[in-house]
Amino acid sequence: MKRGAKPPIRLAREQRFGDILRAARKVFCEKGYDQAAVAEIAARLGVVEGTVYKYFDSKRELLHKVLEHWYEEMLGDYARDLAAVVGARARLRLLVWRHLRSVREHPQLCRLMFREVRAEQDYRGSRVHAMNRRYTQFLIEVLRDGVAAGEFRAEIPHALVRDMIYGGIEHHAWNHLCGRGDLDIDRIADRIAAVVCDGLAARAPAADLHLETEKLARIAARIERSLPQHRARK
Amino acid sequence: MKRGAKPPIRLAREQRFGDILRAARKVFCEKGYDQAAVAEIAARLGVVEGTVYKYFDSKRELLHKVLEHWYEEMLGDYARDLAAVVGARARLRLLVWRHLRSVREHPQLCRLMFREVRAEQDYRGSRVHAMNRRYTQFLIEVLRDGVAAGEFRAEIPHALVRDMIYGGIEHHAWNHLCGRGDLDIDRIADRIAAVVCDGLAARAPAADLHLETEKLARIAARIERSLPQHRARK
Amino acid sequence: MKRGAKPPIRLAREQRFGDILRAARKVFCEKGYDQAAVAEIAARLGVVEGTVYKYFDSKRELLHKVLEHWYEEMLGDYARDLAAVVGARARLRLLVWRHLRSVREHPQLCRLMFREVRAEQDYRGSRVHAMNRRYTQFLIEVLRDGVAAGEFRAEIPHALVRDMIYGGIEHHAWNHLCGRGDLDIDRIADRIAAVVCDGLAARAPAADLHLETEKLARIAARIERSLPQHRARK
Amino acid sequence: MKRGAKPPIRLAREQRFGDILRAARKVFCEKGYDQAAVAEIAARLGVVEGTVYKYFDSKRELLHKVLEHWYEEMLGDYARDLAAVVGARARLRLLVWRHLRSVREHPQLCRLMFREVRAEQDYRGSRVHAMNRRYTQFLIEVLRDGVAAGEFRAEIPHALVRDMIYGGIEHHAWNHLCGRGDLDIDRIADRIAAVVCDGLAARAPAADLHLETEKLARIAARIERSLPQHRARK
């Protein structure tokens, strides 16, 4: 160490690891991967670049770890929250809503995921990839359960629905991901659920249902009228 | 110029412009934007880097021009093809199918669009952006026409459907965009159309409901018949 | 020390010293000096870098010590083996053969010596240097003894012969030092001894031999003349 | 270019190439390969590092080119000079002398060759390697011619002699290569030629032959004495 230099602050490995991860997350979010300099990440913690490399093999690994960490956060209470909701459609909506919420809360992390990680060669087979699969797997299971419960049609390919939902959200939120505009996640979640569940096609059923309801109402009225107490009250 | 060297080949400006565009498209597709060197694009034509800059202000502009040119190709016969198809659903499927075909034929150009162009700041307001809007506008119009014709429900937000379709295709074709696997565009087009038009929800309820109503009606009738006043009235 | 971690294994200083030396030798041989990381040497023993520095002042000193240790091994039975051989030429051949054997058995250590140690500034005056001198001194003595015994000519500069032998072996074994090819050390030893002892030159003995032949011829003639049948023919 | 910066000096490609080569040679010789910074090489010419990389793909290639260039210099008049000398031994001595002269004139280039180039993986199959073979091939040919002319014995393996000569010179000149001491190249050349041609061995064979002849003579005398006519004549 140079004469007069401040002695380095020594932290527990875990602590420093977490610090670097947090700092990296911030810098990556602010500047994007390419524009982020490892030196800056280090500087924010008051350490030198070399220290970062003691904890992470490369800048790229750091990026991956940041996103892995994020997925862990997100996956944390997914299963629990989902368990509290009944009905395939309601569960599907929950997943859509939660994803939208993630996009709204962490648009830059989403951008990192979409642009820097998912698009690169090292994504396939990576831990982030596995976590992403676990993340989207919840939707697949909701679809499967929905089919089992008779709520969803069996012949719809789940992977495609998954892609339309996540891809659709990504496209729809693109402006927001780029830092422009708000995201009314409740409304969008409703609408996505509606499109996915009911489709575009105009429904004849509505009419039928109405008719049946009318009939039932008439029957009920007749029964009511023919009841003794009804007469009595009259 | 060096003594004895061949005089530089002078081509009509248009010709040279097109040559550069073609070479750039090739190189960009092969290597991606970042990995493509202006020097290589120039080298393929036997010119030097400076010449490229006589025709394009920057590498980035060159990229944009490449994609503009592609959109022009794609947009060329869109309206005509669409005019030949009747029915909102069939037209929607056609657009989905054509987009899938583009993805299958030019995955690398799609990648360029997705990764290098759409994600950058200079996309908004660019010509490519405008062309992309024209491109997806066809779908919006098909949706609108479908609503007008009573084929599609009115309350579905078209922009969302558009995003789910294009985003869904992008996600679904991701492997193919990365050079892996084939794309069965006919089947995928069918399925996307099916999901979008009909939705996931199981459609029998109407019929079942009817049966139940019948049962209830019969029960009610029996009750009615067995009531004293009924008899009396009769 | 972390709670629950095993207490560091404390070994007798000698033991630990030797362990580090052995680990360093392995790593240096496998990777070469530059590519060998002190961290790896430490890791192989399950200790940390700092520990290595408790025993060796620097990586460079470690390298030197590794080679000193090797020289000790080699010098161990040199004198004894040499004493068992009679005749300057045979002894010279033995030294050549033993050196070749070392090269064959430990090409990587040789490489370290040639490339990393001998070529650097800190070699002169180092212990390795002294040991190397002792090592090659055996040859000088063999040459001297050979001269004393009348087997070798007096006017040949011994240092030069030494350099031609060791340098020649080094060059000749270069491929093997780089991990390619075998080394037929018996044959090479014979040949080196042959070149060094007898030289290239076709032998002028030609002249002497002629004289002797003349004498023999004269004797033969005399015998011939004294034979009975000779007289008879005459 | 920045405002106010001096406009770059534009040189013909060949000229600049040569300049860089010369500067690199100097810097490599002064500092060694590792310690030489490309930036310094560039700075000496008043250009930036990028310019160096326009002419050479890598620092390593630059090193190789420097040595190739040197070999070209050395090989230039080799054949011609050699042709002027008569007799295998004299020619051999010439080659030794010229090599020694190269070592004396350019010890640092020799060091580069020995330490940085020849010892690395990329040497085999490189142009420098080929040129080195051409360089040492002259010696092989001299040996071959010497054998053909009856000057040299046929049974000596030429590759070994070559290695002993070049390896011997390298070892012998090591101090000089490291910047210490002078090199009396005439004397060393004489001595090397002497060792290689005549060998170490004292030339007793003649004497032995003489003894044998004596023995034969005595036998012949005895025979003579015992012959009848001998007695008679006496």
Place this chain on the structure above:
DNA sequence: TATGAATGAGCCTTCATTCAT
């Protein structure tokens, strides 16, 4: 004695872009 966190100095390499000719 052993730990192990932190240091810190460098250097090769790339390439879009410029501009004098």
Place this chain on the structure above:
DNA sequence: TATGAATGAAGGCTCATTCAT
């Protein structure tokens, strides 16, 4: 119009060594 030499900034990464605990 075409050339092509030159710019110039920027950053990831490595590791021997130190020293407080």
